[in-house]
Amino acid sequence: MLVALTVTTAVAALLLAAWCGWAAYRDQSTKDRHFIGMAVVSVLALAQLVVGIVQLARGEKPEQGTTIFVSYLLGAFVCVPVTGFMSLAERTRWGSVTVAAGGVVLAVLQVRLYDIWGG
Numbered sequence: 001m002l003v004a005l006t007v008t009t010a011v012a013a014l015l016l017a018a019w020c021g022w023a024a025y026r027d028q029s030t031k032d033r034h035f036i037g038m039a040v041v042s043v044l045a046l047a048q049l050v051v052g053i054v055q056l057a058r059g060e061k062p063e064q065g066t067t068i069f070v071s072y073l074l075g076a077f078v079c080v081p082v083t084g085f086m087s088l089a090e091r092t093r094w095g096s097v098t099v100a101a102g103g104v105v106l107a108v109l110q111v112r113l114y115d116i117w118g119g
Helices: 003-025 032-057 066-089 093-117
Strands: none
Touching (some): 003 032, 003 066, 032 066, 066 093
16 A cells, blocks of 8 residues: 555545534535535545555555455545535535544544555
8 A cells, every 4th residue: 555645545534524524513514615625535535446456456465355455445435425425415514524424434444444454
């Protein structure tokens, strides 16, 4: 795994969580600007997915098993988009809370991916 990409993705996810958490604190639903932030974080998660698959294709193996590694990669990739769609269904402050929670979950998944790879 690329440590720089993992850290960047985790930090971006936490920033998104803080931003959406602030919106929820101010009793706001997710706005277009939040969805732009979600897109940026999702692109980083996609890059992480591609890097992970390329490393597996090159013959590198995670210490804790390929199946669990790929499962976490896919989970990390879908985490923010799923919470973004859920926030569209809930157009209150709780939609922002949902995205904030998704950002925290993505950051934790990044740490776990690093551990699974052998960090």
